[in-house]
Amino acid sequence: MGRTSDAREKILAAARSLIELRGYSALGVAEICKAAGVPKGSFYYFFESKEALALAVIDEHWAAQERAWRQVLAEEVEPLHRLRRLFEVTQAAQLAGQQSCGTVSGCLFGNLTLELSNQTESIRARLQEIFEAQAGLIEAVIGEARARGDVTVADAREAARSVVAQLEGQVLFAKLYNDTQRLGAMWTNCLALLGARTFAEAPIGL
């Protein structure tokens, strides 16, 4: 049992790396098994299909990211400060990825959205759930900030979606230019989108 469980983890880790480097469509099961160092028979013992593997990679990545997000958003500081920490954690994660594999790999969920959402309904549905969950976590902080009068935004859910969209767009450009500095604009833009009190003193580009 120790060995088989190990093989599942190896397949997941190899698939995650290969998907980040080259996307999902171009991958074959044989290649994933070779990178994982496990026999091809093991693959179908753990995963019904390549699609089932992709869902497992997505779930594992979201479980880790959700833990990290919840931890940051539970810190005992002002709501906007927590939100800022979320952007810092995002930028740090992209920088760590770049340092380990040479290129900014972007957001796994964003990458798979643009590559797969029109082809695989199960993946589309899972990615929708994850982005809704992200928006929900951010909405809660925006609600707190609004209650304190820190932001003027009217619809906290809609604003949270726009913040996530801006984040995805900036991560896309960080990937395109292989430059995490691009992510520096995220926080100022977030303040602008929320109609933050501090925004009047710090518009974009200052």
Next chain:
Amino acid sequence: MGRTSDAREKILAAARSLIELRGYSALGVAEICKAAGVPKGSFYYFFESKEALALAVIDEHWAAQERAWRQVLAEEVEPLHRLRRLFEVTQAAQLAGQQSCGTVSGCLFGNLTLELSNQTESIRARLQEIFEAQAGLIEAVIGEARARGDVTVADAREAARSVVAQLEGQVLFAKLYNDTQRLGAMWTNCLALLGARTFAEAPIGL
């Protein structure tokens, strides 16, 4: 010569549709030729490789989009009004795509950025040029709006990049949810990002 030129157009059109539906990596030259209804020999007469074809698809799409953008941005109305028209044209294009193929296909450049920018340097370089050109067109309008006192943003280039990032992020969600209504937030968000004078009366979600 009439026939060969026709074959090139057919290959380009088939490749464009297939890339929008299923991405680039999963496509083979044989499949593209079959969809185009041309013999495989024709392919290599016109294109050195699948990568050369992708570059031609990108160039053709940008040529058309740049024409459309320049036309909208040259209209004789106030700068922010022209910018708004750009978002309307974007939303209309996504809606037309959805009506013709059943799903929102998103932005060809954004899709290829997330799928390919870490694998194919020639494509990465071309996409960088296109996004810089988009930012340049938007920067010019922001500059005009700033000169009139319509927006308070300090760095027009940086602001233009953020507007494009927000647009790409919203188009990503329109694709994920197969819903062009998602694009409705783009304009309000753009005003917020630019610190537009009118923003105080119309924050997100109102």
